[in-house]
Amino acid sequence: MIPVTPENISTVLDDLTRAGASDIQLKTGQPPLIALHGVWTPQTQYALLTGNDVTNLHQKLCRDTRYRDIPDSQPWDADYRTSTSLSNFRVSGGKEHGRPYLVLRPLPREIPSFNELRLLDDEMGEAPHGVGHLTEGFKWVMRQKRGLILVTGPTGSGKSTTLASFVDHVNRTQCHNIITIEDPIEFVFRSKRSQILQREVGVDTGSFSGALRAALRQKPDIILVGEMRDAETINAAFRAAATGHLVLSTLHNNESAATVERIINEFPAEEQNRARHALSEILVGIFAQQLVPTIAGKRQVIHEAMVLTSNQRSIIRPNGETDNGYLQSLRDTLKARNPYGNRSMDNELKRAVAAGIISEEVAQEYAIQPEKWSAE
Known part of the structure; x- marks a missing residue:
């Protein structure tokens, strides 16, 4: 040996x-x-x-x-x-x-482009009629001038790789000042059309929230925060997104509606209506992803995408509801076809089953609402 x-x-x-x-x-x-x-x-x-x-x-x-x-x-x-x-x-x-x-x-040493992420749309060919390719949503959110973009999923699902491809896309196609705050730095960017400054928590700065506050004084267009770990960082990200910056970050959630709830629940009860209103104004898109075992013995990345529409903003905005009914309303909006690639996780899992990529048993295991699997 x-x-x-x-x-x-x-x-x-x-x-x-x-x-x-x-x-x-x-x-x-x-x-x-x-x-x-x-x-x-x-x-x-x-x-x-x-x-x-x-x-x-x-x-x-x-x-x-x-x-x-x-x-x-x-x-x-x-x-x-x-x-x-x-x-x-x-x-x-x-x-x-x-x-x-x-x-x-x-x-990988080289950051994958959108075409190299092995998205389900690429594995299957054309997206369903009336639904834009997922990368159309990626490109659309990265053209925005302000707001909050989240990539979510469990540990090891490739969130950092997806975020890196977002930054690299901008780096190759637009002229921006980009600051990343990471713990630790994973992908090393080389400035191309954009200028990129990478800071590591514990080496270059004491905390995510402190680095975010400092970044606002350095004229950034885009700020990448490796993870929104606590209420202080979430608050700082809200302020940055609301003051004319595009903020990218990650959370550990499997679906977009649960991500909205997770963010709101980080605030005290008396501040949650304010947080819902703020989030409805600044949220640009949520891309939730899972790596799912395939029939061929590999793994396929499956995405849920919520690129915010005016209808979804009105659902997030507080309107007197006292329960979590708005979460199911958000889920329902993802069933509507959308040129920016909006899609629900469970529908994407069913699409992968129909294409013979994953088994139905595995799909139900990874489903967001397995109790509704057969009913829809």
């Missing part, structure tokens, strides 16, 4: 990436594991890793002095970025039963 050492770790990571790993886990007592089409598989050609092995590998990979030393007697968690000759990696490190582990996610 091949030992995994600081001397050969770059080669090992490149080999595992070539094998198709979407994530790589280095854990005490096991050989390296890779996530291949969503299934974790031990790579038994490599030797079992000891705690010292993982510690030494971390010190080799980590270029961030904040995280290089793993404390012996207290919790430890770290997020940083590293690279090999083949790929960049986002690294998440921590302890399990006091022993260190690392999880690495390979990131």
Whole structure:
């Protein structure tokens, strides 16, 4: 068996990436594991890793002095970025039963264009009659001068890649000043037609919300916030979007209506009507995505898209409702055909089933409203 050492770790990571790993886990007592089409598989050609092995590998990979030393007697968690000759990696490190582990996610060196995202519309050919290709929605929202654009989905669903393709599209086609605030920086942009300034939380700035406030003094056109983690960051993003900036960010939600609810619920009850009104004014679009196992043993990205119409804004805006009835009303609007590519997650799953890409059982597992699957 091949030992995994600081001397050969770059080669090992490149080999595992070539094998198709979407994530790589280095854990005490096991050989390296890779996530291949969503299934974790031990790579038994490599030797079992000891705690010292993982510690030494971390010190080799980590270029961030904040995280290089793993404390012996207290919790430890770290997020940083590293690279090999083949790929960049986002690294998440921590302890399990006091022993260190690392999880690495390979990131392509080249940022994918919209045509390289393997969207369902591209896999299936033409979108349904009257429904624009999803990239029409992508392009439309990125032409706006102000507002809030969200890419949502579970961890590992490719949100950062989609956001990076948004920024790269603008970088290639428009002249803007773009500031990104990330933790950690994942994709490195090279300024093309636009000027891009990338800041990392913990290295270049203390927090997302603080960096957002500072960014407003630096004449940005577009601000990318890696994640809206708390009410303070959400408030700062609201202010930026309302004062003439286009703000891009992510949240961990599988559908657009739940994303609206999640944002509003971050505010105290007495402020939620104000938040709904503000959101109805600034929200430009929400793109929720999931990576779904296919019949061929791979994974297909499936999107729900809500590019805001005047009708959807009026539904979000408070009108005296005391329950969450507006959420179902928002879901219902996504069934209407729309030239900007609006679509519901469940209808897209059904479209993938009809095309033979995914099974009906898997589709129902990933459905937003599985209880209504057969009724619609």
